[in-house]
Amino acid sequence: MVEINSKIEPAQTNEIQSEPRSKSRQENKMQETNQVASLASVAAQTSRAINKFTPGSGFETKNVHAWFGKHHALADVSLEFPSNTVTALIGPSGCGKTTFLRTLNRMHEFIPGAAMAGQVILDGQDIYEPGTDVTKIRLKIGMVFQKPNPFPSMTIGENVLSGLRLAQLKRSNKEELMEECLTRAGLWNEVKDRLGAHGGSLSGGQQQRLCIARALAVKPEVLLMDEPCSALDPGSTLRIEETIRQLAGSIIVVIVTHNMQQAARISDYTGFFLSDGGPGQLIEVGTTNEIFSQPKDKRTEDYITGRFG
């Protein structure tokens, strides 16, 4: 049995961020054009939301295991997600990070033969507790998928509000909500004049931001993102990364990414997953600065320096 001590330490609270985030992000961008920034320096230059850390934020996993039929895909992951932070999950393909993400809002169980063990606790309640209304769980823990998937039968506006319809929620100020969510997703200016157009008429990056807006409309406490930029061009990726950083001010974001630069750019904490032929495990977790500058585990170091994966 592998014991993993993965409690995130509420460290570095002295790192106080005074400047608006977007400005420092721009500076960061300029420096990148001048020199090829190493992951560590990218991680170091990105402003963090550590100062907002409040212990016991209310979202954590305890000893989570996952199976597909007889295949043990994920072993013993315990992780705490502080409020108002972005946590990136990195690791090579097949290491169980996406599986882990999908156990967090009970999407894992859609796969036939899927099973899990352990606890996922939101606001003090185990979301796998018998008798839980799973639809309410997914309202609190939203998800953005790898491939942009707006509903093609709905207009842009309808897409944003689709969650209300799907979850049968009543709201009076729908127009306001639509604008607010599209603004938070960084899409409002591009679509405000054509909310009646179909979602499919947008570009891939816009579609993905529409999906983010859609996820935000049901007011989730946590937003899970499964490689949200892997199907997008660099420009769209940048826009979505900005969006994610802005979201981190108000909700918990957990993002799976294959792009380590991206993890270094946008996340406050980083978890490294790895499978050594057996089930995937959480090898190391820490602040993004630490993981990319002085990882404690040799395997983490090998991975982030590109020696494998």
Place this chain on the structure above:
Amino acid sequence: MITSQDSLVPLTTYSGVIPEKRELTTRPRFSDKVFRAIVTSGGFTSLIILGLIALFLTLQSSTVFRQFGLHFITGFEWSQGDPESGAPAKFGIGAMLIGTLVVSMIGLMIALPISVGTALFINYYAPDWLRKPLTIMIDLMAAIPSVIYGLWGFFILMPHAVYWAKLLHKYLGFIPIFRMPSEIYERSPFIAGIVVGIMIIPIITAITREVFSQVPLDRVQAAYALGATRWTMIRAVVLPFGASGVAGGAMLGLGRAMGETVAIYLVLNLYFIPNFNILFSSGGNVASLIVSKFGESEDFELRALMAAGLVLFVVTLLVNFLSDLIVKRTARKGR
């Protein structure tokens, strides 16, 4: 120093002359030629058969159309005439066309909700172990000969259906289609419609189930991730995606219902009077007209039956054409 500008002009400069388009050909191998011949003949065979049937029916029935013209379609009489008294023969299938439409529509209205519900149940609600047996059972329904459905409809269903019809008449009798000219409930279009509806359930179910199973998984998951219940997910994702398939299945079912012969012949009371009171014992459809008269008719009446067959043939083709159109129009949305 550059002396001549010409030498710097790249070779790819556009000369301004548009060349003739080249023919793109390839020489097929022998084996390819053989295979092409086989599949081509296969493809054309059905076309030729269809064409020959249409030609045969047209030739055989041309005298009927020449004599009665449009009255053959709009007329409500069917008699061979009487050579002794000199009464002329009169053939008109208007009542049968109306009957065909009425019975098919009743059948479709009964079959469509059941089929869509069944397809949704199999795809989204049924436990894993039940899915396959249920699918096979429904496909088996299509294999039961229609004469069996007819006998079942006559002997088993009719007593119950008469009771339902009485209820409908009693409580919804103010609706014109539920009115009764006289109190005869047996062998009505309503009962025939139920039988036909049950007969077309398998085909509509099979098609809608197939379409529903093609709904992109990412859209289904997107809906669930937004806190959808199964039903709201189905309404927002599955039904918009499957609408064209449902429409197509319904049209195919309608086509089959219109051509249905033996079951209707057994269940329905054949009368050459247009009847829109679906609970009343009077009706008929073109196909059952043909099968009921075919054995005892000669010469001119036989030709009239051929003409009726041609009309049914054309109407069925039209329905199929229409279904194609509907499928294409609805397919553009929701996909």
